[in-house]
Amino acid sequence: MPLSIYNSYSRTKEVFESVIPGHVGMYVCGPTVSGESHLGHARPYITFDIVYRYLLHKKFKVRYVRNITDAGHFEEEGREAEDKVSKKAQLEKLEPMEMVQKYTNLFHWAMKQFNCIEPSIEPTATGHIVEQIGMIEDIISKGYAYEVNGSVYFDVKKYAASYDYGKLSGRVIDELLDASNREEVTRDLEGQHEKRDAADFALWKAAPPEHIMRWKSPWGEGFPGWHIECSAMATKYLGSQFDIHGGGMDLLFPHHESEIAQSTICNHVSPVKYWMHNNMITINGRKMGKSYNNVIKLTELFSGNHPLLSQAFHPMTVRFFILQSHYRSTLDFSNEALMASEKAFKRLWEAYEVLKKIDASDNSTPGDIELDTKINTWLDEMEVFMDDDLGSPRVIANMFEMAPIINSLKDGIIQPNALSHQTIESMKKQFKVFLEDIFGLTSTNNENTEILKPVMQLLLEIRKEAKIKKDFATSDKIRNQLTAMGIVIKDEKDGNSSWTVG
RNA sequence: GGUCCUUUGGCCGAGUGGCUCAGGCAAAGCUCUGCAAAAGCUUCUACAGCGGUUCGAAUCCGCUAGGGACCUCCA
Structure with a gap:
């Protein structure tokens, strides 16, 4: 059965065919380790963990690359025009790398709580400065970037003349080039005036004297621009064209659009075959994000230590909560919704535990043909739903259809011989495969119950x-x-x- | 201002031209039970509004209204 996924680039569902048959290269934008991860961050990591697990289920050999952004992105048009990572470091009176380590550790801890499989490669931006500089030099030599005062900018206008800049994000290039008109308030920004065009983006920034994180480059001491790290690391580990690039929808522009431009110039080919974007988690109808000051950190979620939370929530509850909605829909957070998920997950998992203990009947023909057929349809649909752009909510709905049947079998309301031996075995297998292997769910019971x-x-x-x-x-x-x-x-x-x- | 998305029952959320029907949570009744819990059964409320296309629309198109995302770091 073929897997179809929604490609943000074409805005349609497409049948998935990997560049190299049997192998999949997948890149997912990882965390910026300048702060704690919040619930919103959890969504892409869980979503693409499911993608990863499902591809493995489909017998693909997958190389999954997820970066750690530890160099900080330069806020070129931001008020402070300062490296985010080093700025925060000063506030916290920490060495930049000490802070990076702290939040990287915290991130890894959270991923473990969520039972996310570690990526095949987890490269850091600071570990790939050489590759990034190499890529920038390549872009300059091809005439699509220029240096000004120790900074290097990508020439969007020139690129747009021959390539479709804005296709991924639906941006209209004329508007971007005309961006100065858009700015009602002309912000006096460092670096803004030295660009040839407002739409150009930085590949390399000269570091002001107070900037802590800095590297030597052909253009003087500085640090890499916003988007080049992903292009450099993806190219290095996945080649000039790979299968899946994932991330949040909010990264479509400018981040992913710029990645396409950079890589296309360097490698003469659009880097990604399938762009996948998860939607946002909202809180009171608004995107959860630092700029809105409405985040719930994962540590707060797991401890219940937040004004909006009435209790602590188990990581598996959160994972299940995320799986109950489609990854391309917004998901509205509330304490109530999470409590509903907690209860639902408990019920489903207990049915699964019951199912494991049910002895399959010894009859090959079912006593209740209608029920037996219905169950087999539900079971078969599970993979069909997943193949259709990862329809995890519908898979879960089918499992809930079977939960009362499982419980009734246990209580003798439904006789064991109602179902064929084969059907019961299929149920056991499908529940295991989907709940554990694909959805990555585990029991929420405490470990130390042995004694x-x-x-x-x-x-x-x-x-x-x-x-x-x-x-x-x-x-x-x-x-x-x-x-x-x-x-x-x-x-x-x-x-x-x-x-x-x- | 521009581009795009969205609006489903008390709440969360699938679905997408026609089937009785997503599913979960909540609520109510019943069964089981020493009592509870759990479980099972049953019930309940829906497709923002207006128009159009169609034999038929929650589903396609248009308009109106609400909400949101992006255009600046952002999952």
């Missing part, structure tokens, strides 16, 4: 004996005290009890 097991068994035995003797005072005491400790007791139909933490 509890015999203790709980003893308590439940005592409680069972009490119940038989109709000593409900004792049985309720056990149950209530355990509930208070966070252990939930469930009495099963067969007279036995099960327990879960949390």
